[in-house]
Amino acid sequence: MADAAISVAELRKIYQVPEREAGLRAALRSLVRRRVREVPAVAGVSFTIAPGEIVGFLGPNGAGKTTTLKMLAGLLHPTDGEARVLGYQPYRRDYAYLRQMTLVMGNRNQLQWDLPALDSFELQRAIYRIPQTEFRATRDAFIDLMDVGAIVSKPVRNLSLGERMKMEIIGALLHRPKILFLDEPTIGLDVTMQRRIRSFIAAYNQRYAATVMLTSHYMADVEALCQRVIVIHHGRVRYDGPLAGLVDRFAAYRQLEVSLAEPADLSHYGEVVAANGVHVTLRVAKAEASRVSARLLNEQAVADLTIEEPPIDDVIEQVFAT
């Protein structure tokens, strides 16, 4: 795709991990002949992302998400394959490219611990050579959006995890990058903080037509922000498409929400996931859902019945289990 913001073809990363057996003899031997083990973290992934898209990048621990994002951010050199972001080859680390992208890692701190975030923001201004007026306007707008005016002058070490993350994100976006790689930006935060960060990302995306790749273990983030998801597992793309399509493609079951006129045992219709008086949730194989519903309506005093898709987290787990 000529106008893709991000395009990746058969991208690979194999880590070379030195191996050493225990003991002096092995240590001496390793001086002469080093043994390395190859860890194929990313095993040939391909995708394209259009400008302005927010894409959820999902996969279990160790799937290769962070490695892929680091390659796209220019922190790691690919072993093989091609990556282009805004037309640049990230690993060349052209200033013009670095000026237009950001990588936020939820478990990494980039702000100066002993200084107020405001001072770290100044440092960002200098690094990215942001003109004063533009800098002030962006900074103040972000401080407002994140609602951190009252704490922006406190040393970062005195802030809560969520408050720190808000500051991290503001700092990472002051130069108004066009491309955002967000690796678990809400990890460990409470629901209110997650929501605030989510709406900030949505607002930023809208305002600057930025392209976003987001990894998160919280499906609420993904459901709120991403129309499209790319699922990787063992370093390969397993699914690339609408979030809803994941359910169609991988969900092996449906949930029947049944309201009865009086309590009854429905365990011979399917797996009873929850039963609360006359309200019963049944899990049945996808292909069986209509037949079981018809039987229930025929044989039981059913007041109400709906067929629902399973929760998206369950579906993701199924994808990883296959």
Ligand SMILES: Nc1ncnc2c1ncn2[C@@H]1O[C@H](COP(=O)(O)OP(=O)(O)OP(=O)(O)O)[C@@H](O)[C@H]1O
């Ligand atoms: N620097 C490294 N050296 C060797 N192996 C590594 C290195 N970094 C990651 N790996 C391995 O590469 C694989 C992919 O790791 P990566 O961190 O990219 O996965 P991930 O999908 O981001 O997982 P998580 O959600 O746990 O962060 C894992 O098997 C991991 O152990």
